[in-house]
Every structure is written in C-alpha cells, then in structure tokens.
Amino acid sequence: MAKGFLLIISGPAGTGKGTVCKSLLERNNDIIYSISATTRKPRTGEANGINYFFIEDEEFKEKISKDEFLEYAYVHTNYYGTPKEFVMDEVKKGEIVLLEIDVQGALQIKKNYSEAVFVFLLPPTMEELKNRIVKRGTETTEDINRRFENAFKELDFVGEYDYFVVNEKIEDAVSDIESIIRAERLRVKRHSDIKEKVISKGGK
C-alpha cells in the first residue's frame, strides 16, 4: 500500500503562507487540509471542524498529556495544536495532508514526525517581506519592527527543511509546490509493493 504524507508549508510571517495554501487547495481538491485545535473562542463566521476544532482548556490539556498533538503552542492566553490522529489516519490511507504552520511549529513537528515533507516559504526580498508585514496594518511601528526582526531571524531555520520555495508570484510558488507533491508521490520509500503492483496488473 502507498502511504501519503503530511505536507508542511511554513515560513516567517509575511511570506504568504495563507495565500499560497489557499490557492494550492483551490487547484488541488484531493489535498486534505489539516484543521488545528484551539481553546480560543470562535469568531463570527468560524465553524467548528472547518476553521478549527474549538475545544475547552481542560480537554486541550488532557490531549497534551496523552501526546495527541504533533505540535502545540500557547499564544495570547490560548492553546493551538495539530491533532496527531487525524493526520496519521489520512496519511495511512494514502492522502496528502496540508498543514500551514509557523516556523516554531514546524520545528516541533520535525522532532516528532520527521517523515513529513517540510517546505519553507521565502519572500523574494527582505524589502518585500517588510512591505507585506506593513500591509497587514493595525500594528504599531514597534510591532512591525519586532515582526520583521523575528522573520529575519527565522530565515536561519531554512536548513532544517526539505525544500524552499520563493514566493515572488503566487502561481509560480504554487506550481513549485505541486511539483514537489508530484515528485514526493513517486518516492519509493512510501511504497512497499511496487514490484507486486507491476506483476499483478494484467496486460493490455
């Protein structure tokens, strides 16, 4: 049986993870999106099991103690985490599961589940990275500078990833990722029965 894989799209803030993942999912409806669990309350328009799995603090902590997350973080008084079972089940079925996550989260997953495919999204230039952080608005100059410095530092972690993709034009970045997916589907290591498949198939 062929196994699928967990595809991690990651990178610093301002590299366009969200936009790239959205376009990737629109173009490939066979990719399954990994939904995070959180203790944060749903915002207007957010639905349980679609945007997040909204759970209570106690349940989240219990899941942590049972090692049920591939990674988790505590951010601004709320927990966020990637449920392990869902990912594992889909991968076992041969599916490709997409996870959009920040650099710290990706590094956690690398420790727990190194057979995932790690893609680091890069900005075309540092200037463009700053522009994108500024464009998000609603933040003070101090916040923006802090975010930018943090993003700059996080570029050092690209060496921990399998692939890098420069997000200059979204379509090109998505095509790059599609090539990575197509190549990774052809990886011998995820197939235990290549010879058997050829033998068992009838002639034409």
Next chain:
Amino acid sequence: MAKGFLLIISGPAGTGKGTVCKSLLERNNDIIYSISATTRKPRTGEANGINYFFIEDEEFKEKISKDEFLEYAYVHTNYYGTPKEFVMDEVKKGEIVLLEIDVQGALQIKKNYSEAVFVFLLPPTMEELKNRIVKRGTETTEDINRRFENAFKELDFVGEYDYFVVNEKIEDAVSDIESIIRAERLRVKRHSDIKEKVISKGGK
C-alpha cells in the same frame, strides 16, 4: 552557491530508458548528458565525445586504477564506464547531468556517490515488459527468456532507488521525471546560501 545533481535513469532492459531519456533531453535543453567511456570500437555514425569517449584498453585500466569512474563494467570483451570528473565538475557548476544506466551500474554508483538522484523506470505490466524485449528482435527465444527473467529479478532493486516512474506513456513518464527535477532543484540541502540570496537581492 547552488549545486546541481546527477540524475540516474535506470531500470531493467525493456523498460524504455533510452526512449524516455531521449525525449527528456529534447524537451529540456539545459540538461547535460553524461557520456560514457568505452574500449569498444566506434560503430558507423558514432562519434568520439558524442556517443562515447572511445579509449584504448590500457587507458581504461589506468583510469580504473586511479578511481576515475563512478562505475564501470566489462561486457562482451569491452569496458564501459562513467567518467567521474566530468559529472562532478558539472554538478559543482549547478548543472543537472543525466545518466542512463542499467540496474547493476546504478547500484555501483549508489555505493560511490549516494547523493545522486536515483530514478527506477518500471514497465506498466510484466506482459508489456516481455513485449518490449521481444520487439528488439534478433534474439533467440532462449535469449529473450533469459533477458525477461533477469529483468524480473532486477525489479527487486527498486527499493534502493529514490523515485519510481511507471513508463506506460512516454510523455507521462517524462513529465514525472520533469517534476522530480523541478522538486530536486528546490532541495534545501544543495543550497548553502538561501538566506543570503534573499537578503542581498534589492527590492523591486
């Protein structure tokens, strides 16, 4: 600096290595073909440095003793080998070097140079494999059966490779290999300066 890589297209006789490589080179004129050295005499139409590097027995043996081949074999009174220096130089320059080779040769290279990218070409079915071996003609039934059995056994070595490609339709097989190339170009491990490149590039 970004390194290139040696792309090994390999597989049993009858899987269509030659046709696939020819089409791959036609569609991608930036791929460099690795020319083998041989002690066999040139056939009509064959040119030195194009089809093979035609060299004398003594020179070949000297190169063996100096470890100048990535792999070599002695077949029907003649030596055949893959010169190491040419491949290494081009890879260092960032080029993609294509080598079409049988399974035994690929396994030798795996021992000496495991950072090459190994692609195993498969027939769609065993029946089709037999058809292709038969179509080559000029061989006795005994020869054909021996070749077929050998090809069948060689399928066991697919586990030693990085990728597998089923050669049902040539265009699809070539597209698969093109995706592998595009993905492998995005491999972090062959780039030592990803962050520097982003930093040094001016804004737009």
